[in-house]
Amino acid sequence: MRIKKLSTIVANQIAAGEVIERPVSIIKELVENSLDAGSDSIDIKLVNGGKSLISIKDNGDGIFKDDLKLSLVKHATSKITTSNDLLYLSSLGFRGEALSSICSISRIMISSIKNGEKQGWQIYNEFDSMDTNIKLSNILEGTLIEVRDMFYNIPARLKFLKSDKTEYINVEKLITAYAISNPHVSFSLSHNGKLLKKFNRVTDNNDVEKRLSLILGKRFIDNNSYFKSTFEKIVLSGWVVNPDINLPSCQFVFLNGRVIKDKVVNHAIKQAYKRYDIINQNYIIFVDLPKDQVDINVHPSKYEVRFSNNRILHDFLVSTLSNMLIKNHKIKNEVSLD
Ligand code: ADP
Ligand code: MG
Numbered sequence: 056m057r058i059k060k061l062s063t064i065v066a067n068q069i070a071a072g073e074v075i076e077r078p079v080s081i082i083k084e085l086v087e088n089s090l091d092a093g094s095d096s097i098d099i100k101l102v103n104g105g106k107s108l109i110s111i112k113d114n115g116d117g118i119f120k121d122d123l124k125l126s127l128v129k130h131a132t133s134k135i136t137t138s139n140d141l142l143y144l145s146s147l148g149f150r151g152e153a154l155s156s157i158c159s160i161s162r163i164m165i166s167s168i169k170n171g172e173k174q175g176w177q178i179y180n181e182f183d184s185m186d187t188n189i190k191l192s193n194i195l196e197g198t199l200i201e202v203r204d205m206f207y208n209i210p211a212r213l214k215f216l217k218s219d220k221t222e223y224i225n226v227e228k229l230i231t232a233y234a235i236s237n238p239h240v241s242f243s244l245s246h247n248g249k250l251l252k253k254f255n256r257v258t259d260n261n262d263v264e265k266r267l268s269l270i271l272g273k274r275f276i277d278n279n280s281y282f283k284s285t286f287e288k289i290v291l292s293g294w295v296v297n298p299d300i301n302l303p304s305c306q307f308v309f310l311n312g313r314v315i316k317d318k319v320v321n322h323a324i325k326q327a328y329k330r331y332d333i334i335n336q337n338y339i340i341f342v343d344l345p346k347d348q349v350d351i352n353v354h355p356s357k358y359e360v361r362f363s364n365n366r367i368l369h370d371f372l373v374s375t376l377s378n379m380l381i382k383n384h385k386i387k388n389e390v391s392l393d
Contacts, residue, residue, distance in 0.1 A: 067155060067158075070129070078226060081205065082226050085109070088153065088198075095239060099245070101226060104216075104223045113198050120189070123178040124178065127155055127165075128151075141350075155185075158185055158187075161207065162180060162202070163203075164179040164199075165200050166198070177191070223246050228304065229314065239257065254266065282379050284371075291372060295379045305339075306337060308321070309340070310344075310349065311344070324372065326373050333380060344368070348362065348363045349361065
Protein backbone atom coordinates (compact mmCIF):
# COMPACT_ATOMS: atom_id res chain seq x y z
CA MET A 56 0.00 0.00 0.00
CA ARG A 57 1.18 3.54 -0.76
CA ILE A 58 1.42 6.22 1.91
CA LYS A 59 -1.47 8.68 1.95
CA LYS A 60 -2.45 11.52 4.27
CA LEU A 61 -5.52 10.72 6.37
CA SER A 62 -8.52 13.00 5.93
CA THR A 63 -8.96 15.66 8.65
CA ILE A 64 -12.01 13.86 9.97
CA VAL A 65 -10.23 10.50 10.36
CA ALA A 66 -7.13 12.17 11.83
CA ASN A 67 -9.36 13.99 14.33
CA GLN A 68 -11.27 10.82 15.19
CA ILE A 69 -7.99 9.07 15.99
CA ALA A 70 -6.70 12.02 18.06
CA ALA A 71 -10.07 12.27 19.84
CA GLY A 72 -9.39 8.85 21.32
CA GLU A 73 -6.74 10.39 23.57
CA VAL A 74 -9.17 12.84 25.15
CA ILE A 75 -12.47 11.00 24.87
CA GLU A 76 -12.93 7.46 26.00
CA ARG A 77 -16.43 7.49 27.47
CA PRO A 78 -19.22 9.93 28.45
CA VAL A 79 -17.44 11.00 31.64
CA SER A 80 -14.45 12.21 29.56
CA ILE A 81 -16.76 14.54 27.60
CA ILE A 82 -18.39 15.78 30.81
CA LYS A 83 -14.97 16.46 32.35
CA GLU A 84 -13.96 18.64 29.41
CA LEU A 85 -17.28 20.48 29.29
CA VAL A 86 -17.47 21.10 33.05
CA GLU A 87 -13.89 22.41 33.02
CA ASN A 88 -14.83 24.78 30.17
CA SER A 89 -17.83 26.02 32.17
CA LEU A 90 -15.65 26.59 35.23
CA ASP A 91 -13.03 28.38 33.12
CA ALA A 92 -15.84 30.63 31.84
CA GLY A 93 -16.51 31.76 35.43
CA SER A 94 -19.86 29.98 35.81
CA ASP A 95 -21.38 29.60 39.25
CA SER A 96 -24.20 27.35 38.10
CA ILE A 97 -23.76 24.22 35.96
CA ASP A 98 -26.60 21.87 35.02
CA ILE A 99 -25.86 18.50 33.44
CA LYS A 100 -28.38 16.19 31.84
CA LEU A 101 -27.69 12.71 30.51
CA VAL A 102 -29.76 10.26 28.50
CA ASN A 103 -28.70 6.58 28.47
CA GLY A 104 -25.64 7.20 30.63
CA GLY A 105 -24.63 10.03 28.28
CA LYS A 106 -24.39 7.76 25.24
CA SER A 107 -27.47 9.27 23.55
CA LEU A 108 -27.28 12.79 24.97
CA ILE A 109 -25.06 14.92 27.18
CA SER A 110 -26.35 18.41 27.82
CA ILE A 111 -24.56 21.00 29.89
CA LYS A 112 -25.82 24.48 30.62
CA ASP A 113 -23.77 27.13 32.38
CA ASN A 114 -24.10 30.80 33.27
CA GLY A 115 -20.53 31.76 32.38
CA ASP A 116 -19.07 34.44 30.12
CA GLY A 117 -20.29 32.89 26.87
CA ILE A 118 -18.61 32.82 23.45
CA PHE A 119 -18.49 35.58 20.81
CA LYS A 120 -20.46 34.77 17.65
CA ASP A 121 -17.27 35.07 15.60
CA ASP A 122 -15.45 32.63 17.88
CA LEU A 123 -18.08 29.88 17.74
CA LYS A 124 -16.71 28.32 14.56
CA LEU A 125 -13.14 28.52 15.91
CA SER A 126 -14.13 26.87 19.20
CA LEU A 127 -14.60 23.64 17.20
CA VAL A 128 -11.23 23.87 15.48
CA LYS A 129 -8.32 21.79 16.78
CA HIS A 130 -5.69 23.71 18.81
CA ALA A 131 -7.89 26.82 18.94
CA THR A 132 -8.11 28.23 22.47
CA SER A 133 -8.75 31.55 24.20
CA LYS A 134 -6.75 30.44 27.26
CA ILE A 135 -3.08 30.57 26.27
CA THR A 136 -1.02 32.29 23.59
CA THR A 137 2.57 31.15 24.00
CA SER A 138 4.25 28.06 25.48
CA ASN A 139 5.48 30.32 28.32
CA ASP A 140 1.88 30.60 29.48
CA LEU A 141 2.03 26.88 30.32
CA LEU A 142 4.25 27.77 33.29
CA TYR A 143 1.55 29.81 34.98
CA LEU A 144 -1.72 28.23 33.90
CA SER A 145 -4.69 29.65 35.70
CA SER A 146 -7.31 27.84 33.60
CA LEU A 147 -8.25 24.16 33.64
CA GLY A 148 -8.16 23.94 29.83
CA PHE A 149 -5.41 25.16 27.47
CA ARG A 150 -4.95 22.60 24.69
CA GLY A 151 -7.87 23.65 22.49
CA GLU A 152 -8.67 20.04 21.71
CA ALA A 153 -11.83 19.12 23.56
CA LEU A 154 -14.57 20.67 21.45
CA SER A 155 -12.91 19.69 18.15
CA SER A 156 -12.51 16.12 19.42
CA ILE A 157 -16.14 15.95 20.56
CA CYS A 158 -17.24 17.39 17.19
CA SER A 159 -15.42 14.63 15.31
CA ILE A 160 -17.09 11.75 17.21
CA SER A 161 -20.63 13.04 17.85
CA ARG A 162 -23.30 15.51 16.85
CA ILE A 163 -22.58 18.69 18.77
CA MET A 164 -24.63 21.85 19.22
CA ILE A 165 -23.34 24.94 21.05
CA SER A 166 -25.66 27.78 21.94
CA SER A 167 -24.04 30.76 23.58
CA ILE A 168 -24.41 34.45 24.34
CA LYS A 169 -21.36 36.53 25.15
CA ASN A 170 -21.65 38.53 28.32
CA GLY A 171 -22.83 42.05 27.43
CA GLU A 172 -24.13 41.09 23.95
CA LYS A 173 -27.83 41.31 23.07
CA GLN A 174 -28.06 38.29 20.79
CA GLY A 175 -27.03 34.66 21.25
CA TRP A 176 -25.90 32.28 18.49
CA GLN A 177 -25.97 28.58 17.87
CA ILE A 178 -23.55 26.37 16.00
CA TYR A 179 -23.89 22.71 15.07
CA ASN A 180 -22.05 20.21 12.92
CA GLU A 181 -23.37 18.58 9.78
CA PHE A 182 -24.30 14.91 9.76
CA ASP A 183 -21.09 12.83 9.52
CA SER A 184 -18.88 15.85 9.03
CA MET A 185 -17.03 18.58 10.88
CA ASP A 186 -18.61 21.27 8.70
CA THR A 187 -20.65 23.64 10.81
CA ASN A 188 -23.72 25.84 10.47
CA ILE A 189 -24.54 28.88 12.54
CA LYS A 190 -27.92 30.45 13.35
CA LEU A 191 -29.65 32.75 15.86
CA SER A 192 -30.30 31.39 19.34
CA ASN A 193 -32.72 32.60 22.00
CA ILE A 194 -30.32 31.68 24.84
CA LEU A 195 -30.40 34.34 27.58
CA GLU A 196 -27.12 33.70 29.43
CA GLY A 197 -24.00 31.55 29.32
CA THR A 198 -23.53 28.51 27.16
CA LEU A 199 -25.55 25.39 26.42
CA ILE A 200 -23.76 22.45 24.80
CA GLU A 201 -25.52 19.31 23.60
CA VAL A 202 -23.58 16.24 22.52
CA ARG A 203 -25.61 13.51 20.85
CA ASP A 204 -24.83 9.94 19.82
CA MET A 205 -21.20 9.75 20.88
CA PHE A 206 -19.07 7.44 18.72
CA TYR A 207 -21.97 6.99 16.23
CA ASN A 208 -19.28 7.11 13.53
CA ILE A 209 -16.65 4.97 15.32
CA PRO A 210 -18.12 1.51 16.02
CA ALA A 211 -14.73 0.30 17.29
CA ARG A 212 -15.02 2.69 20.23
CA LEU A 213 -18.78 2.51 20.70
CA LYS A 214 -18.55 -1.16 21.63
CA PHE A 215 -16.21 -0.39 24.54
CA LEU A 216 -18.80 1.72 26.34
CA LYS A 217 -20.22 0.11 29.49
CA SER A 218 -23.85 -0.15 30.63
CA ASP A 219 -25.85 3.08 31.02
CA LYS A 220 -25.73 2.62 34.78
CA THR A 221 -21.94 2.25 34.90
CA GLU A 222 -21.41 5.26 32.65
CA TYR A 223 -23.81 7.28 34.82
CA ILE A 224 -21.99 6.28 38.02
CA ASN A 225 -18.66 7.45 36.55
CA VAL A 226 -20.24 10.82 35.77
CA GLU A 227 -21.81 11.08 39.22
CA LYS A 228 -18.42 10.52 40.84
CA LEU A 229 -16.81 13.21 38.71
CA ILE A 230 -19.56 15.75 39.43
CA THR A 231 -19.27 14.94 43.14
CA ALA A 232 -15.54 15.68 42.92
CA TYR A 233 -16.09 19.01 41.17
CA ALA A 234 -18.83 19.91 43.65
CA ILE A 235 -16.36 19.27 46.49
CA SER A 236 -13.60 21.39 44.97
CA ASN A 237 -15.92 24.19 43.83
CA PRO A 238 -18.25 24.99 46.75
CA HIS A 239 -19.12 28.36 45.20
CA VAL A 240 -20.64 26.70 42.13
CA SER A 241 -24.10 25.05 42.01
CA PHE A 242 -24.28 21.71 40.21
CA SER A 243 -27.25 19.60 39.17
CA LEU A 244 -27.22 16.21 37.48
CA SER A 245 -30.20 14.52 35.78
CA HIS A 246 -30.38 11.11 34.18
CA ASN A 247 -33.15 10.03 31.79
CA GLY A 248 -35.33 12.96 32.88
CA LYS A 249 -34.86 12.46 36.63
CA LEU A 250 -33.02 15.02 38.76
CA LEU A 251 -30.64 12.87 40.82
CA LYS A 252 -28.18 15.37 42.34
CA LYS A 253 -28.51 19.01 43.23
CA PHE A 254 -25.84 20.86 45.17
CA ASN A 255 -26.54 24.54 45.74
CA ARG A 256 -23.54 26.84 45.94
CA VAL A 257 -22.49 28.48 49.17
CA THR A 258 -21.70 32.16 49.41
CA ASP A 259 -20.21 32.06 52.91
CA ASN A 260 -16.97 30.10 53.51
CA ASN A 261 -18.36 29.03 56.89
CA ASP A 262 -20.96 26.98 55.02
CA VAL A 263 -18.46 24.82 53.14
CA GLU A 264 -18.87 21.92 55.58
CA LYS A 265 -22.66 22.20 55.28
CA ARG A 266 -22.33 21.77 51.55
CA LEU A 267 -19.98 18.79 52.06
CA SER A 268 -22.62 17.20 54.23
CA LEU A 269 -25.12 17.70 51.40
CA ILE A 270 -22.71 16.03 48.96
CA LEU A 271 -21.30 13.21 51.09
CA GLY A 272 -23.91 12.78 53.80
CA LYS A 273 -24.10 13.37 57.54
CA ARG A 274 -21.91 10.36 58.37
CA PHE A 275 -19.03 12.05 56.60
CA ILE A 276 -19.47 15.30 58.52
CA ASP A 277 -19.89 13.56 61.89
CA ASN A 278 -16.77 11.42 61.53
CA ASN A 279 -14.02 13.44 59.93
CA SER A 280 -11.03 15.49 61.03
CA TYR A 281 -9.91 18.56 59.10
CA PHE A 282 -6.21 19.14 58.49
CA LYS A 283 -4.03 21.81 56.96
CA SER A 284 -0.26 21.70 56.83
CA THR A 285 2.41 23.66 54.93
CA PHE A 286 5.97 22.75 53.98
CA GLU A 287 8.17 24.57 51.47
CA LYS A 288 5.25 26.21 49.62
CA ILE A 289 3.32 22.90 49.49
CA VAL A 290 -0.03 23.23 51.22
CA LEU A 291 -1.91 20.05 52.11
CA SER A 292 -5.43 20.32 53.43
CA GLY A 293 -8.64 18.33 53.58
CA TRP A 294 -10.56 15.84 55.66
CA VAL A 295 -9.69 12.36 56.84
CA VAL A 296 -12.59 10.14 57.85
CA ASN A 297 -12.31 8.16 61.08
CA PRO A 298 -10.96 4.73 60.02
CA ASP A 299 -13.81 2.96 61.87
CA ILE A 300 -16.33 4.38 59.46
CA ASN A 301 -16.78 2.95 56.00
CA LEU A 302 -18.18 5.36 53.43
CA PRO A 303 -18.69 4.07 49.91
CA SER A 304 -16.20 5.63 47.46
CA CYS A 305 -15.06 8.62 49.42
CA GLN A 306 -11.57 9.10 48.02
CA PHE A 307 -10.90 12.43 46.41
CA VAL A 308 -7.62 14.09 45.52
CA PHE A 309 -7.23 17.54 43.99
CA LEU A 310 -4.17 19.34 42.75
CA ASN A 311 -4.52 23.12 42.56
CA GLY A 312 -8.28 22.55 42.20
CA ARG A 313 -7.98 19.92 39.46
CA VAL A 314 -9.24 16.38 39.72
CA ILE A 315 -6.12 14.22 39.27
CA LYS A 316 -5.09 10.57 39.27
CA ASP A 317 -1.42 10.64 40.15
CA LYS A 318 0.88 7.75 41.00
CA VAL A 319 3.11 9.68 43.42
CA VAL A 320 0.19 11.09 45.40
CA ASN A 321 -1.73 7.79 45.43
CA HIS A 322 1.36 5.87 46.54
CA ALA A 323 1.91 8.25 49.45
CA ILE A 324 -1.73 7.94 50.57
CA LYS A 325 -1.63 4.13 50.38
CA GLN A 326 1.63 4.04 52.32
CA ALA A 327 0.23 6.14 55.18
CA TYR A 328 -2.85 3.91 55.52
CA LYS A 329 -0.79 0.75 55.20
CA ARG A 330 1.39 1.75 58.16
CA TYR A 331 -1.59 1.27 60.45
CA ASP A 332 -3.30 -1.52 58.49
CA ILE A 333 -6.35 0.65 57.93
CA ILE A 334 -8.89 -0.79 55.52
CA ASN A 335 -11.42 2.06 55.46
CA GLN A 336 -9.52 4.67 53.51
CA ASN A 337 -11.74 7.70 53.11
CA TYR A 338 -10.40 11.16 52.50
CA ILE A 339 -10.54 14.41 50.64
CA ILE A 340 -7.08 15.79 49.99
CA PHE A 341 -6.22 19.13 48.43
CA VAL A 342 -2.62 19.50 47.29
CA ASP A 343 -1.77 23.11 46.50
CA LEU A 344 1.62 24.17 45.24
CA PRO A 345 3.10 26.95 43.10
CA LYS A 346 2.03 26.63 39.46
CA ASP A 347 5.60 26.44 38.19
CA GLN A 348 6.30 23.37 40.34
CA VAL A 349 3.87 21.16 38.48
CA ASP A 350 3.42 20.19 34.83
CA ILE A 351 -0.18 19.51 33.85
CA ASN A 352 0.67 19.01 30.20
CA VAL A 353 1.59 15.32 30.40
CA HIS A 354 -1.44 13.73 28.74
CA PRO A 355 -4.44 15.25 26.90
CA SER A 356 -6.84 14.04 29.62
CA LYS A 357 -4.83 16.05 32.23
CA TYR A 358 -5.35 13.40 34.91
CA GLU A 359 -1.61 12.76 35.05
CA VAL A 360 0.78 15.41 36.32
CA ARG A 361 4.51 15.79 36.85
CA PHE A 362 5.95 17.38 39.98
CA SER A 363 9.28 19.18 40.02
CA ASN A 364 10.09 17.48 43.33
CA ASN A 365 8.31 14.14 43.76
CA ARG A 366 10.19 13.07 46.87
CA ILE A 367 9.40 16.11 49.01
CA LEU A 368 5.72 16.04 48.13
CA HIS A 369 5.49 12.25 48.64
CA ASP A 370 7.15 12.28 52.06
CA PHE A 371 5.27 15.34 53.26
CA LEU A 372 1.99 13.68 52.28
CA VAL A 373 2.90 10.43 54.06
CA SER A 374 3.88 12.22 57.28
CA THR A 375 0.85 14.56 57.30
CA LEU A 376 -1.62 11.75 56.71
CA SER A 377 0.13 9.45 59.20
CA ASN A 378 -0.16 12.14 61.87
CA MET A 379 -3.86 12.51 61.16
CA LEU A 380 -4.44 8.77 61.32
CA ILE A 381 -2.54 8.44 64.62
CA LYS A 382 -4.55 11.32 66.03
CA ASN A 383 -7.79 9.58 65.06
CA HIS A 384 -6.59 6.34 66.65
CA LYS A 385 -5.68 8.14 69.85
CA ILE A 386 -9.08 9.75 70.06
CA LYS A 387 -10.65 6.33 69.60
CA ASN A 388 -8.45 4.73 72.28
CA GLU A 389 -9.20 7.45 74.77
CA VAL A 390 -12.90 7.02 74.18
CA SER A 391 -12.67 3.24 74.62
CA LEU A 392 -10.59 3.59 77.85
CA ASP A 393 -13.30 5.72 79.42
P1 ADP B 1 -9.60 24.75 25.78
O1 ADP B 1 -10.52 24.62 26.94
O2 ADP B 1 -8.35 23.92 25.95
O3 ADP B 1 -9.32 26.15 25.42
P2 ADP B 1 -11.80 23.60 24.24
O4 ADP B 1 -11.81 22.85 22.96
O5 ADP B 1 -12.30 22.90 25.45
O6 ADP B 1 -10.31 24.09 24.49
O7 ADP B 1 -12.62 24.93 24.06
C1 ADP B 1 -12.25 25.84 23.02
C2 ADP B 1 -12.60 27.27 23.41
O8 ADP B 1 -14.03 27.44 23.41
C3 ADP B 1 -12.15 27.70 24.79
O9 ADP B 1 -10.81 28.18 24.77
C4 ADP B 1 -13.17 28.78 25.16
O10 ADP B 1 -12.76 30.03 24.63
C5 ADP B 1 -14.42 28.36 24.42
N1 ADP B 1 -15.41 27.68 25.31
C6 ADP B 1 -15.64 26.36 25.38
N2 ADP B 1 -16.61 26.09 26.27
C7 ADP B 1 -17.00 27.27 26.78
C8 ADP B 1 -17.99 27.66 27.75
N3 ADP B 1 -18.78 26.77 28.37
N4 ADP B 1 -18.13 29.00 28.01
C9 ADP B 1 -17.36 29.91 27.39
N5 ADP B 1 -16.40 29.61 26.46
C10 ADP B 1 -16.23 28.30 26.15
MG1 MG C 1 -11.54 22.88 27.41
